[in-house]
Amino acid sequence: MELTALRWRDDRLELLDQRLLPAETRWLTLQTAAEVAAAIHDMVVRGAPAIGISAAYGVVLAAQELGNTASADQLAPAVSTLAASRPTAVNLFWALERMQRTMAGLHGAALIEALTREALRIHEDDRAMNHRLASFGVPLLPENGRIYTHCNTGALATGGHGTALGVLRSAWAAGRIRGVIAGETRPWMQGSRLTSWELMQDGVPVTLVADSSAGHLMQRGEVQAVIVGADRITANGDTANKIGTYALAVLARHHGIPFYVAAPLSTIDPALASGDSIVIEERDGNEIRCIQGKPIAPAEVPVFNPAFDVTPGELITAIITEHGVIRHPGTDTMAAHLATVNDDH
Known part of the structure; x- marks a missing residue:
């Protein structure tokens, strides 16, 4: 099984707490965008791509909290909180921009479903990208x-x-x-x-x-x-x-x-x-x-x-x-x- 820093299970984000490695392996379950932002800032998860993926899932968690009232306007504070978590890694802002583009014209359950699909796509795209990048780097x-x-x-x-x-x-x-x-x-x-x-x-x-x-x-x-x-x-x-x-x-x-x-x-x-x-x-x-x-x-x-x-x-x-x-x-x-x-x- 390939090592991983994060996983999406049962509509929740699970992060491997990297502050404790290698002495201890502990997974944290996050349920809100604020928790994801804190985890990024506190180095529970780090590395530019993993930060971006985590932030994408953080937007999904924020939409789930809002439920039927979820909309781009209602999600703006959560996006701002996530964006403020760490300033240097551009992948964070790239992922949030992708999630914001996905919100256009959607509300409630349809928005939550679309955001979930996009976050999963960002995650899977990164995995595939890693292997393509390696193929160019090895020679x-x-x-x-x-x-x-x-x-x-x-x-x-x-x-x-x-x-x-x-x-x-x-x-x-x-x-x-x-x-x-x-x-x-x-x-x-x-x-x-x-x-x-x-x-x-x-x-x-x-x-x-x-x-x-x-x-x-x-x-x-x-x-x-x-x-x-x-x-x-x-x-x-x-x-x-x-x-x-x-x-x-x-x-x-x-x-x-x-x-x-x-x-x-x-x-x-x-x-x-x-x-x-x-x-x-x-x-x-x-x-x-x-x-x-x-x-x-x-x-x-x-x-x-x-x-x-x-x-x-x-x-x-x-x-x-x-x-x-x-x-x-x-x-x-x-x-x-x-x-x-x-x-x-």
Whole structure:
């Protein structure tokens, strides 16, 4: 059975509480849009695609609460609450926009039914997209290489197979690579808690390292490529991803190592010209002062805790989407890729 971060059962959303992994597996049942928004903000569910899928189901829950009075106007507050849960991941807003388009001209039971179908479609589309994306990414990875990855971009961050981690899972299954190096990814430790656990479930050789050892490993020739996910990609190829990604891109460029971003088309935000326009979420300082609730710093020390950073497109070897590969991302190559996709549809 494929690992999953969320499931829709008996008209309720169930989320695997990722704050507790790998020590404890606990599923939470959510019944309101407010509960879904809180779960997104509090990191019960994380990863841009999984956040978007969860938000779509949150709209369904809000419509169910309203029953026969459900309408686009009545659902507006719930959509706003969900949209405010986390600001950086564009998939959240993409999914909510799809749900809002579905509401047009519908009320009551017909609206609830249509929203449920659309949320299920968003979820299933993401699963299928993961596998298509992986098929484009696997041939790019150096044969018999060890690949460095950051944060968690697998089944726990998506609707199924994963984006960057999906490429790595498929690459291992195809005999393309010999292993993965996972950075721990402070402060939420998604690399150590989630990525290493996911890869071990699949029998993929993985070595966990401190984030600060990446340069040392590259200098020693132990990394043949870097692949990461994304939370938002702008029109010129600038990419927002988990804090620490930019430093990896700079290190990879210095050492002549290819640096890949794997993300669905829904992560591209052509309305933003560059990464300068991306809103970077800043989170509570206690995430730095503590590790899983245990203090590791003075209680009153000032903290700066951005959840993401922006990697310029010029440092990215290629962006891998479910519709193909964007090499040397920039304004022209990004526009050409999006135009090709639009022509196909």
